Each structure stands twice: as structure tokens, then as C-alpha cells.
Amino acid sequence: MVLSNSLIECTEEAFVDILNYVGTDAIFVHCRSKDTDLGMTQIDPGEDYMFKFMPNFFGSTSFWCEFIWKSLTQDFNVWRGEDYLDRMPCSVTGSCAYKVSPEGFYWSSTLLAADDEGWTFWKNWES
Template structure:
């Protein structure tokens, strides 16, 4: 049913980020685009933060990036949505789990694609 809804959704793109850090750590995240600052959010283990937007045209001009921090460690950065990028933008509902080695996109219950942090 969820996959059918993803195909029928014409109301924009939805990004959902879940704190999946090992050790039940709290996660602070801050997501932005060129035009929108979504603010900083504290997520307890298992907590989530979501946002919605309408991708811009022409294709390839929408970018949302986020910083992630836990346990007072250095900030980690990741481009959570890049229009035109198959791994990060081929979804109406983009579900992400955050782990220490990097974020993972949950394509469906059986497929997770993980990425390294931005350098």
C-alpha cells in the first residue's frame, strides 16, 4: 500500500529522518536548503524529524543538507536530498536512518542503502 501511495503522491517530497544511533544516543540535527532553514532539532533514540517540500525546476536545483552531532563529537554533514541524484531523490517519501558510520536510505523494509558522511 505504501509503495502505491508513493507513486500516486503529487503533493511534493517528504523526507523523514530517524535517530538510529547505536547506544541509545541523542542526535542533534539541523537541515537547510538555499532558501529554507529548518532549524535545529534534538532527537532521542528512535525519534524522528520530517519535512516536506516541492522540488524546484529545472531538475537538479533542489538540495537539502543536514548537520548531525551526538555526544559532543564533531559535526557530520550529509546532502539528504539532491534532485536528479538516484540514490537521494528518487522518492516521494525519502526515509533515512542515521547511524555513526553514516546515513542509510530505507528504500523498503528489505533494502537499505548506506552512504558515507560528506568529506
């Protein structure tokens, strides 16, 4: 019975959505996992970039992204499976949304509008 429940959990799709709210500039994002490289993507102002995936049965799926805006960069895990003790809080629900702003990065476990309450500050840009 436990195996059956685990299989059901692993058939649920997860997603990461990245929203560009830095102002009038595009941001560039390069996301990848151990097995999948999604390549470099340009996200124009006010637009978003979403990717979906099936977490693996073992709970070891991990996606990280490099973000580039002007001369600033940041690189961090945007989604981690249940095998990781330091997994993202939003990974627990399967969905992670990020709002990229001039001051840094916010996350949410549900997709929100940029001006909605419910975003949690996550990281600053590195210089």
C-alpha cells in the same frame, strides 16, 4: 504536452525522514536549502524527524543537513533535484529516508523500520 508533464512532476511533494538509531543518545540535525533554514532539531532515541517540501520546477532544489552525535559530525546532501548529476539515489523517487546509527548513515527510498532489510549504507561519521 511536455510542459504539462513537467508541471505534473513538479507538483508532487518530496520528503526527507531521519531516524535516530544511535542507541540511548539524542542526535542533533540542522537541515537547510538555499532558501529555507529548518533550524536545529533534537531527535531523541528511536524517534524520527520528517520534513516535506515541493521541489521547484527547474529541478534545482537541494537540501543538506549537518548531523551531530556526541563528538562526531557529518554534513551531506540529503535530497537533490533532477538538475544534479550527483543526486541521491532516493531523490529519484521523491522520498529519502535516513537511519542514523553508531556506524554511520543508511538510506532508503521508502520508510522502513530500523531492523528491516532494504537499508543501504551511505556514509561513516567524521571524527
